[in-house]
Amino acid sequence: MLLAKSTENAIQLIIYLIRHADNDYIRVKEIAEQCNISFFILSKIAQKMIKAGILESYTGPNGGIKLVKNPSDIQLIDVVQSIEGTDVLDKCILGFEHCGEMNPCAVHQHWKEAREVILNMFEGKTLKEIIDIDELKEVYSV
Amino acid sequence: MLLAKSTENAIQLIIYLIRHADNDYIRVKEIAEQCNISFFILSKIAQKMIKAGILESYTGPNGGIKLVKNPSDIQLIDVVQSIEGTDVLDKCILGFEHCGEMNPCAVHQHWKEAREVILNMFEGKTLKEIIDIDELKEVYSV
DNA sequence: AACATTTAAGACTTATGATTCCTAAATATA
DNA sequence: TATATTTAGGAATCATAAGTCTTAAATGTT
Numbered sequence: 001m002l003l004a005k006s007t008e009n010a011i012q013l014i015i016y017l018i019r020h021a022d023n024d025y026i027r028v029k030e031i032a033e034q035c036n037i038s039f040f041i042l043s044k045i046a047q048k049m050i051k052a053g054i055l056e057s058y059t060g061p062n063g064g065i066k067l068v069k070n071p072s073d074i075q076l077i078d079v080v081q082s083i084e085g086t087d088v089l090d091k092c093i094l095g096f097e098h099c100g101e102m103n104p105c106a107v108h109q110h111w112k113e114a115r116e117v118i119l120n121m122f123e124g125k126t127l128k129e130i131i132d133i134d135e136l137k138e139v140y141s142v
Numbered sequence: 143m144l145l146a147k148s149t150e151n152a153i154q155l156i157i158y159l160i161r162h163a164d165n166d167y168i169r170v171k172e173i174a175e176q177c178n179i180s181f182f183i184l185s186k187i188a189q190k191m192i193k194a195g196i197l198e199s200y201t202g203p204n205g206g207i208k209l210v211k212n213p214s215d216i217q218l219i220d221v222v223q224s225i226e227g228t229d230v231l232d233k234c235i236l237g238f239e240h241c242g243e244m245n246p247c248a249v250h251q252h253w254k255e256a257r258e259v260i261l262n263m264f265e266g267k268t269l270k271e272i273i274d275i276d277e278l279k280e281v282y283s284v
Numbered sequence: 285a286a287c288a289t290t291t292a293a294g295a296c297t298t299a300t301g302a303t304t305c306c307t308a309a310a311t312a313t314a
Numbered sequence: 315t316a317t318a319t320t321t322a323g324g325a326a327t328c329a330t331a332a333g334t335c336t337t338a339a340a341t342g343t344t
Contacts, residue, residue: 065321114262131246131248
């Protein structure tokens, strides 16, 4: 599995937020129900993204969470890194500590190319673009 | 992490076997020492690859494991699948059960392209080719 | 036959991530 | 001020992967 399950959930949460954002806070409970994810799990994930500066929260009635930035200023990689840390895919795919340009393992070059494409998937487009394209196609929504 | 740690070890084991194969069985203990992996872990990994038909073993003095096929007939994907199962990377990256061509999630198309490249890394070249290129460059060996 | 070597395989332990639960803190509203 | 709502965050549980140990089975060598 490329992404941790909690990262999958984080992305689902963000997509829901973007699709339903109207400057109000949205309750985590609502998102959990709509996305069919445990409320407790989503709460924790939200907290991580709050610490990462992607979301902000408000406690109390009418409270909830919302995006700090505009969807056109967020990349998938920001969400992924907020959950998995900043060194995603950084390591040698064979697990060699000292593998690198100076000291490549047997599949270093191949992995480098593949990683480029994966990171491009995470960095290339903003979340807004991804959602927009998606809406255009009138397809499966979160 | 893209690959499970045991899959990393499996690939290291295979590369060692290819580099030191001379039709004799090689002791798992030797591989474990040379590759700096726990003997117990490598034993289990070897057993999985034996069940997958990649390796064969011989019990007793002068026993050990060796490749069943020629390195030019083995692809990385064979090794990966022997440990991780045959549905590696098959699932939706956002974890949606029903995501597919008919019902794509917001990042389905992007993930499809990235997966293509990853699988190509695993399928495109035989292990022999990977090792040969590596030797040519006189670089880091396992 | 006895012994040493080596894989086979199951049991056990540890580590990590996923999940659930519970109490506290913040705050709008009546 | 009392109450209901909602996030915050720690504790506890569960599941799965990783790692270790122990005994059995196979077989070459003496």
